Amino acid sequence: MAELVDAVRSTPRLIAVGAGTKPRLSAVPGVMRLSTAGLRGIIEYEPDEFTFTALAGTPVRDIAAALAAQGQYLPFDPVLAGAGATLGGTVAAGLNGPGRFRFGGLRDFILGVRFVDGTGRLLRMGGKVVKNAAGFDLPKFFVGSLGRFGVMAEVTFKVFPRRAAALTLRLPAGDAAGLATILTGAAGTRWELDALDASLDEGAVFARLAGPAPAIETLAGEILARWPGEKLSAAAAEKWWTDATEFGWAHPDGALVKVVLTPARVPDLAALVRPLPGARVWIGNGGNVAYVSLASAAEVPGLGEHVRQAGLAALTLRGVAAPLWPAGRARPAIAPAVKAALDPQNRFPSLDES
Amino acid sequence: MGQLMKNPSESSAVIARLAALLPAGRLLVEPVQLAAYESDGLTAFHARPLAVAVPETGEEVIALVRFCHAEKLPFVARGSGTSLSGGSLPIKEGIVITLNRLNRILRLDPVQRFAVVEPGVINALVSVAAAPHGLHYAPDPSSQSICTIGGNVAFNSGGAHCLKHGMTSNHVLGIKAVLATGEVVEWGGASREQVGPDWCGLFVGNEGLFGIAIEVTLQLLPKSECFHTVLAGYRTLEQAGDAVSAIVASGLLPGAIEIMDALALEAAVAAVHAEYPPGCEAVLIVELEGPRETVAIERVRLDEIIAASRPVEARPARDAAERMAIWKGRKSAFSAVGRLSPDFIVQDGVVPRRRLGEALRRIDEWSREAGLRCANVFHAGDGNLHPLILYDGRAPDGLARAEALAGRILKMCVEMGGSITGEHGVGVEKRDYLPDMFSADEIDCMKRLAAAFDPAGIANPGKMFPVAGAPALVQHGLHPLEKAGVISRE
Numbered sequence: 001m002a003e004l005v006d007a008v009r010s011t012p013r014l015i016a017v018g019a020g021t022k023p024r025l026s027a028v029p030g031v032m033r034l035s036t037a038g039l040r041g042i043i044e045y046e047p048d049e050f051t052f053t054a055l056a057g058t059p060v061r062d063i064a065a066a067l068a069a070q071g072q073y074l075p076f077d078p079v080l081a082g083a084g085a086t087l088g089g090t091v092a093a094g095l096n097g098p099g100r101f102r103f104g105g106l107r108d109f110i111l112g113v114r115f116v117d118g119t120g121r122l123l124r125m126g127g128k129v130v131k132n133a134a135g136f137d138l139p140k141f142f143v144g145s146l147g148r149f150g151v152m153a154e155v156t157f158k159v160f161p162r163r164a165a166a167l168t169l170r171l172p173a174g175d176a177a178g179l180a181t182i183l184t185g186a187a188g189t190r191w192e193l194d195a196l197d198a199s200l201d202e203g204a205v206f207a208r209l210a211g212p213a214p215a216i217e218t219l220a221g222e223i224l225a226r227w228p229g230e231k232l233s234a235a236a237a238e239k240w241w242t243d244a245t246e247f248g249w250a251h252p253d254g255a256l257v258k259v260v261l262t263p264a265r266v267p268d269l270a271a272l273v274r275p276l277p278g279a280r281v282w283i284g285n286g287g288n289v290a291y292v293s294l295a296s297a298a299e300v301p302g303l304g305e306h307v308r309q310a311g312l313a314a315l316t317l318r319g320v321a322a323p324l325w326p327a328g329r330a331r332p333a334i335a336p337a338v339k340a341a342l343d344p345q346n347r348f349p350s351l352d353e354s
Numbered sequence: 355m356g357q358l359m360k361n362p363s364e365s366s367a368v369i370a371r372l373a374a375l376l377p378a379g380r381l382l383v384e385p386v387q388l389a390a391y392e393s394d395g396l397t398a399f400h401a402r403p404l405a406v407a408v409p410e411t412g413e414e415v416i417a418l419v420r421f422c423h424a425e426k427l428p429f430v431a432r433g434s435g436t437s438l439s440g441g442s443l444p445i446k447e448g449i450v451i452t453l454n455r456l457n458r459i460l461r462l463d464p465v466q467r468f469a470v471v472e473p474g475v476i477n478a479l480v481s482v483a484a485a486p487h488g489l490h491y492a493p494d495p496s497s498q499s500i501c502t503i504g505g506n507v508a509f510n511s512g513g514a515h516c517l518k519h520g521m522t523s524n525h526v527l528g529i530k531a532v533l534a535t536g537e538v539v540e541w542g543g544a545s546r547e548q549v550g551p552d553w554c555g556l557f558v559g560n561e562g563l564f565g566i567a568i569e570v571t572l573q574l575l576p577k578s579e580c581f582h583t584v585l586a587g588y589r590t591l592e593q594a595g596d597a598v599s600a601i602v603a604s605g606l607l608p609g610a611i612e613i614m615d616a617l618a619l620e621a622a623v624a625a626v627h628a629e630y631p632p633g634c635e636a637v638l639i640v641e642l643e644g645p646r647e648t649v650a651i652e653r654v655r656l657d658e659i660i661a662a663s664r665p666v667e668a669r670p671a672r673d674a675a676e677r678m679a680i681w682k683g684r685k686s687a688f689s690a691v692g693r694l695s696p697d698f699i700v701q702d703g704v705v706p707r708r709r710l711g712e713a714l715r716r717i718d719e720w721s722r723e724a725g726l727r728c729a730n731v732f733h734a735g736d737g738n739l740h741p742l743i744l745y746d747g748r749a750p751d752g753l754a755r756a757e758a759l760a761g762r763i764l765k766m767c768v769e770m771g772g773s774i775t776g777e778h779g780v781g782v783e784k785r786d787y788l789p790d791m792f793s794a795d796e797i798d799c800m801k802r803l804a805a806a807f808d809p810a811g812i813a814n815p816g817k818m819f820p821v822a823g824a825p826a827l828v829q830h831g832l833h834p835l836e837k838a839g840v841i842s843r844e
Contacts, residue, residue: 048602048708049737050517071605096547107552108524121795129704130517131736132773133510133559134780134791135818136800137523140555144548161605184465188488190579190645215647260545262466289547315549329550332539337806342799351550 001122004153007034008347009120015349016151018057018089021080022317024255024324025093025146028349036088039153042066050130050159051111056088056152063087072159075103077195079245088152093317094144095258097245098195098208100285101187103160106143112156113139117149118343128156148351149342163210166194167220168237171205171229173198176270179205182227183287184263191219197244200270200281200290204229206240249282250293255300255319257326259307263287272306279303297322304328324354365447368425369405372449375417382406391432391450395497396440396783403430403444410455412472412530412568418451419566420536428812431566433474433502438700439781441509441561445816451566453504459483460569467574468527468544473504473567477511480572489574492519495777496685507567510559512777514610514684517735519575521777523558528571531557533564534808544571561779562814564807578609578643582653583677586638586665587631591615591730594636595711597663598734601640602707604659606652609643611735615714617694618687618731618742625690628683631667638665638734639684641677684731688742691729695744697752699760701784703767704776707737713770717741717763724759738776739767765790780818788820 008014013031020026026033036057045052047070054063060074060081067073077097078090091113096105103109112126125138142152173179179198182205186196194210207223209216220231232240243249250256261269266287273279273292280293292303297319304326307314314327329351339350373381382388383405392400409415422429428448435442444450456472459480463469464487469480477498480491494513495501501511506522507529519525528542541553548554557564588594594613601608614622616635622628630637640660642652653670660668671677692698705713714730717739721728727744741763745756764774768790775784788797801819805811 046706046708048599049706050602094549094552100546103518104520104524105546107555108520117799121799123796123799124792125796125799127704127773127791129706129737129772129776131512131521131704131733131738131776133512133521133775133777134773134784134788135796136803137510137555137559138799138803140523140552140558143552143555145551149551161607164605188464188467188576190488190576192576192578192644192648211644211648212651215645215651218647219645258547258549260543260547260549262544264466285546288545313549325549330540332541332553333537334533334535334539334807337809338803341802341806 001153004039004151005116005120005122008116008151011347013347013349016088016092016147018086019059019084021083021085021089022093024316024318024320024322027320028353031349034151036086043154047072051128051156052159053112053128053154053156054087055154056086058087060085060087060090067159068162071162073162074109074157075099075160076105076109077245078106080247082242082246087155091142091152091155092145092147096285098197098241098284101196102192102194107140109158110139110143110155111158113142113152114154115142115150115152118345118347122153126156130158146351148348149339150348163194165213165216166208166210166237167216168232168240169207169220169223169229170232171207171227172203173205174203176200176267179203179283180263180266180287183266183283186223187263187286191223195241196286198283198287199249200283208237208241244282244284247291247293249280250291251278251280251295255294255297255322256317257292257294257300257303258315258317259290259292260313261288261290265310265312268310272310273303276303294319300326365404368427372405372407372421375421376407376409376414380408380410382408391435391444391452394432394435394440394442395438396443396781399440399443399782401444401446403446403448403450406450406452408452408455412456415451415453415456415566415568416532416538419532419534422449422812423534423536423810426810426812428815430814431504431508431562433505434476434500436497436501437505437509437781438702438778439509439775439783441779441781441817442505443782448812453502453566456568463544464489466544469572469574471503471570471572473502473507473570475503477501477503477506484574485577488577490577491525491572492575493522493525503570503572504567507558507570508560508562509779509781510777512738514612514733516733516738516777517611518607518609523555525573526554526558526570527573529554529557529567530569531565531567534810534813542571546573559779561781561818563804563818565813580644580646580649581677582642582649582656583671583680584640584656584660584668585680586660586663586668587634588636588638588665589634591636591714592711593663594638595714595734597638597660597665598710599708600659600663601656602735604655606642606656608640608735610639610641611733612639612684613637613730613732613734614684614687615730617727617729618691621690621694621729622683622687625693626682626686628679631669634666639680687731688740691742691744695727695746697745697747699743699745699756701739701741701760701763702776702778703739703764703772703774705737705739705767705770705772707734709770710734710737713739713766716766720759720762724755726756726759728759733776736776737772739763761787782817785818786820788818
C-alpha cells in the first residue's frame with residue numbers, strides 16, 4: 001500500500017492497469033501504466049456479514065473461489081474472471097454479467113473503496129457494512145470511471161448466498177422483434193428470473209431460473225408453455241453462461257463494443273449492425289445492454305456513427321486502434337471541476353485522453 | 355460559504371427581485387406562512403428562512419437556482435420535510451425551495467419497467483401507479499406515505515428491505531438536475547446499464563449539497579407473488595440475535611429481518627393493541643418473498659430454523675391480514691415508544707451484524723448507567739440499529755445525558771467497523787460525528803467535491819460537514835405527523 005502511494009506521488013502521469021482484459025480502456029498514449037498485480041489478496045471476508053474487502057489487484061476468480069467455498073457469490077456475475085480480470089479493473093470498467101438482471105449490477109454491490117487521489121493521499125470512501133449513508137457515494141462514481149480519477153487500492157463488496165439450483169431455458173425467437181417481445185414479456189412476471197440474455201446471431205433468448213430445484217422445475221414448465229423452447233443440460237447451460245461472461249462467442253482478435261440499450265430498442269440495434277458483415281451480438285440484462293463483436297477495429301467508427309444517430313451510448317473494450325467512445329460522449333460543464341477536486345494536478349488521464 | 359447577504363435591506367431587495375421570477379402568491383414571505391417551513395423531522399431545530407419559493411415546474415426550479423447562484427443566495431430544497439437528520443432545516447440567510455408541487459409522474463413504462471417522476475412525487479404513490487402492472491418501487495422508508503422521491507434521492511433513504519433490495523441509490527437509473535452552478539445535467543436514463551463514471555450514483559445521497567433533482571428515472575421491479583412472514587418471540591435479545599445468525603447462515607435471503615425489544619413491544623401493545631407472545635424480551639420478524647413455489651419450499655426451511663432457535667412462540671402469518679398486522683405493529687413501534695416519554699433521540703448507526711448482540715448489551719449497560727430508558731427496534735438483517743433514547747427535556751441535565759449516550763453509541767458503531775448512519779443521512783444531526791468515521795483528508799476530499807458542484811457554497815450549507823463553534827443539536831418530541839399517526843420512524 002505504501003509502495004502504491006509512493007508510485008503515484010512520484011509519477012506525474014499514470015493510469016492503473018489490472019490484467020488488461022479490456023485493453024482499450026487503459027490504452028492511453030504518453031502515460032505510465034501502473035500495474036496493480038502486486039496488490040493481491042482478500043483482506044477480510046466475513047460470510048455472516050455478506051461482505052468482503054480485497055486488494056484491487058486481486059483476480060476476481062480468486063474471490064469467486066473463496067466465496068463459493070462458503071456458498072456465496074457476486075450476484076452481478078463479473079465478466080472475464082476466467083481471463084484473469086482483477087477486482088479493480090472490473091470496477092473501473094463498470095461491466096456486469098448476466099446476474100445483473102435479478103439483484104442489480106456492480107454499482108449495487110460495491111460498498112466502499114480505498115484509493116489514492118491525484119494528490120497522493122490514501123482515502124477511504126463508503127463503508128464496510130451492507131448499509132451506509134454517510135458521506136458522498138464516491139465508490140459508485142468509481143464504477144465505470146476507467147481509472148481517470150484515482151488509483152483503487154482496496155474495494156469492499158456485498159455478496160449474496162447462491163441459490164440452491166439453477167436451470168436454463170433456450171427460447172428461440174426468430175428475429176430481433178421476437179427477441180424483444182420475449183425479453184420484455186418475461187421480465188415483468190412472477191418468475192423472478194435470475195438472468196435473461198439473448199443471442200442475436202442464434203435468434204434465441206436464454207432465461208435462467210435459480211432457487212430450490214422443485215420450484216424452478218415448475219416455473220420452467222410454465223415458461224415453456226408460454227414460449228416453446230428447451231431446457232439446456234447442465235453442461236450446455238454452463239457453456240452458454242461461461243461464453244457470455246468470458247465473451248467466448250466474440251471474434252478472438254476483433255473489437256468489442258458495449259452499447260447501452262433499453263429492451264424496446266433491441267430491434268433498432270439489430271438494424272444498425274446489419275450492414276456490418278461478421279458482426280456478432282450478445283444481448284444482456286434483459287435487453288439493457290448489447291455487446292457487439294467486430295472482426296476488426298476499423299469497423300468500430302462505422303458502428304459508432306450508427307449508434308450515435310440512434311441516440312445510444314457506446315464504449316470500446318477491445319480493439320486498441322478503435323476510438324474509446326465510438327458514439328461520442330456527453331461532457332457536462334461540471335466534469336472538469338469534479339476531476340480537479342480529485343486530481344488537481346491532472347496526474348491521471350482525462351476521459352478524453354485515449 | 356461565499357459572500358452571503360449582509361444586511362436586512364439588501365436581503366429584502368434580493369427577495370423583491372426573486373418574487374419577479376414566480377407568479378403572484380408563489381413566493382411566501384409572511385411570518386405566518388414561513389412558520390410551517392422552519393423545521394423538518396428533526397423537530398428541535400428551527401430557522402426562519404427569508405422566503406419560501408413554491409415552483410410548479412422544473413423550469414421554475416432552474417430559474418430559481420440560477421438566480422440564487424447569481425445572487426449568492428443560499429437555498430435549501432425541501433420535499434415533505436420528514437428528514438430525521440435535519441437535512442432540510444432552513445438557513446435564515448437563505449430561501450427554501452419547496453418541491454411538493456412538482457408531483458407529476460411524467461412517464462410510466464410497464465414494459466421496460468421504469469418510471470420518470472418529478473421530485474415532489476410521494477414515494478408510496480410510485481408503487482400505487484405501478485401496481486396495476488404487477489410492478490412496484492422497492493425502497494420503502496417508513497415515512498413512505500408522505501416523503502418524496504426528491505428527498506429520498508438527496509439522502510439515499512433506506513427502509514426495511516435493504517439487505518436484499520438495497521437503498522434508494524440502487525433504484526435510481528437517471529437524474530435530471532440543476533446543479534448549484536446553474537448547469538442543468540442529465541445523467542443515466544431508462545437503461546439499467548451505462549458507460550462512463552456513475553454520476554447518478556454520486557448524486558444520490560449528496561444531501562442537497564450538489565443541486566436539485568428535477569426529474570428522476572426509477573427502476574420498477576415485479577411485485578413478489580407470495581410472502582411468508584413469521585413473528586417469533588424470545589426470552590432474551592441474544593436468542594433473537596442467534597436466530598438471525600442461523601437464518602443468515604442457512605443461505606436463505608429474506609426480504610426483511612427485524613427485531614423489537616421489550617420496551618418497543620410494550621409501546622406497540624399500548625399504541626396499536628398489537629399482540630405478542632407473553633414473557634418475551636424480544637420479537638423477531640422475518641419475511642420471505644418470491645414465486646409461490648419457491649416460498650413454499652423455503653418457508654419449511656425457515657420454520658425449521660426458527661423452531662431450532664427455541665422461541666417462546668412462533669407465529670407465521672396465515673393470510674395477508676395477519677401479515678399486515680405484524681407489519682403494523684413493527685412500523686408503529688417507534689412513534690409508540692415516543693409516546694412513553696416527553697422527549698427522545700433516535701439514531702440509525704450501523705454495526706457489523708455479528709456484533710449486534712454486543713452492541714445491544716453495551717447500549718443497555720450505558721442506558722442503565724445514564725439512568726435513561728432506551729428502546730431498540732432495528733433492521734437486524736443489515737445491522738442497522740435504531741436506539742431510541744427516552745429523556746425528559748425539562749430535567750436539568752436530561753438532554754445532556756441523552757446526548758452523551760447517543761454520542762457514545764455512534765462512536766461505538768464506528769469503532770465496530772460500522773457507520774454513523776444507515777439511512778437517515780448525516781444532515782445537521784450527525785455532522786459533528788463525521789470526523790469519527792472519516793479522516794481529515796477524507797473530509798477534505800468530500801469538501802472539494804462539494805465545492806466543485808457548488809463553488810459559491812449556496813446549496814444546503816451547514817449540512818454533512820462539521821461547523822466550527824456550532825452547538826450540538828438534539829432532537830426531541832414526536833414529529834407532528836407522527837403524533838397524527840401519518841408517519842413513523844425506523
